[in-house]
Amino acid sequence: MPEITHxxxxxxxxxxxxxxxxxxxxxxxxxxxxxxxxxxQTVLPVNYQLLDNTIVFRTGEDSPLExxxxxxxxxxxxxxxxxxxxxxxxxxxxxxxxxxxxAHHIDSDTERTAAHQTGVQPxxxxxxxxxxxxxxxxxxGRRILAAR
Amino acid sequence: MPEITHxxxxxxxxxxxxxxxxxxxxxxxxxxxxxxxxxxQTVLPVNYQLLDNTIVFRTGEDSPLExxxxxxxxxxxxxxxxxxxxxxxxxxxxxxxxxxxxAHHIDSDTERTAAHQTGVQPxxxxxxxxxxxxxxxxxxGRRILAAR
Numbered sequence: 001m002p003e004i005t006h007x008x009x010x011x012x013x014x015x016x017x018x019x020x021x022x023x024x025x026x027x028x029x030x031x032x033x034x035x036x037x038x039x040x041q042t043v044l045p046v047n048y049q050l051l052d053n054t055i056v057f058r059t060g061e062d063s064p065l066e067x068x069x070x071x072x073x074x075x076x077x078x079x080x081x082x083x084x085x086x087x088x089x090x091x092x093x094x095x096x097x098x099x100x101x102x103a104h105h106i107d108s109d110t111e112r113t114a115a116h117q118t119g120v121q122p123x124x125x126x127x128x129x130x131x132x133x134x135x136x137x138x139x140x141g142r143r144i145l146a147a148r
Numbered sequence: 149m150p151e152i153t154h155x156x157x158x159x160x161x162x163x164x165x166x167x168x169x170x171x172x173x174x175x176x177x178x179x180x181x182x183x184x185x186x187x188x189q190t191v192l193p194v195n196y197q198l199l200d201n202t203i204v205f206r207t208g209e210d211s212p213l214e215x216x217x218x219x220x221x222x223x224x225x226x227x228x229x230x231x232x233x234x235x236x237x238x239x240x241x242x243x244x245x246x247x248x249x250x251a252h253h254i255d256s257d258t259e260r261t262a263a264h265q266t267g268v269q270p271x272x273x274x275x276x277x278x279x280x281x282x283x284x285x286x287x288x289g290r291r292i293l294a295a296r
Contacts, residue, residue: 030235034182034191039286041229043182043191045244081189087178096193138187
């Protein structure tokens, strides 16, 4: 091995509690939906809002994303991950939250109205009238703190 | 269905070429590594640099990430995705790039020196002396343009 030295990285990592994670992501914004799709592992940014501690986002009816997130089996939901972060590279500080769970396709009027009322907007153009909810089975997160 | 109306979203999506994607991500920074890990679909932010059109990032030896990205079979590499984006929610503009391919664990001195010379730093604390390269088999991206 060649001798390689790096400047000491003095920041430290703190694990976040589930409640801390939910507080950090409560405001909505851009998150990233990750799943195993037709071309393998896939990650796409989407605009999201929180609804009763679940993630809600919009996609187009019959869009590739909407189709990829179907198991094809009635009542069996696709397992996905949803990641949100806020990182300041200069300050070397930030946090990231990972929500894992099934992608639930909203199909009842009541649930659709609730999802609509979160005000979640698609971040890209086109009609995106299909709502998907990620129901967390696991919420983890970490905060990076710079050395003082 | 209740009648639901949304403000028209006039932005449009443009698919990016592979070369446009590589140009956009050339500067390095924060990207997100996505894979199927011990707890299912997982996404984590990491600092990356580009090395000969491949993604390079660092992790700790024997860290959960390093372990999860092993197939356990010699010369068989784990399939992952790496996502980079830059999104301006207010302007409703931005782009995202998705790199898919195997996660190659750097183990030769020559390759390790080349990876080191990219100057890639881990974004969080602790010793992170293990370099991983994502060798693209597929590079896709899109740009969102706001209505003018």
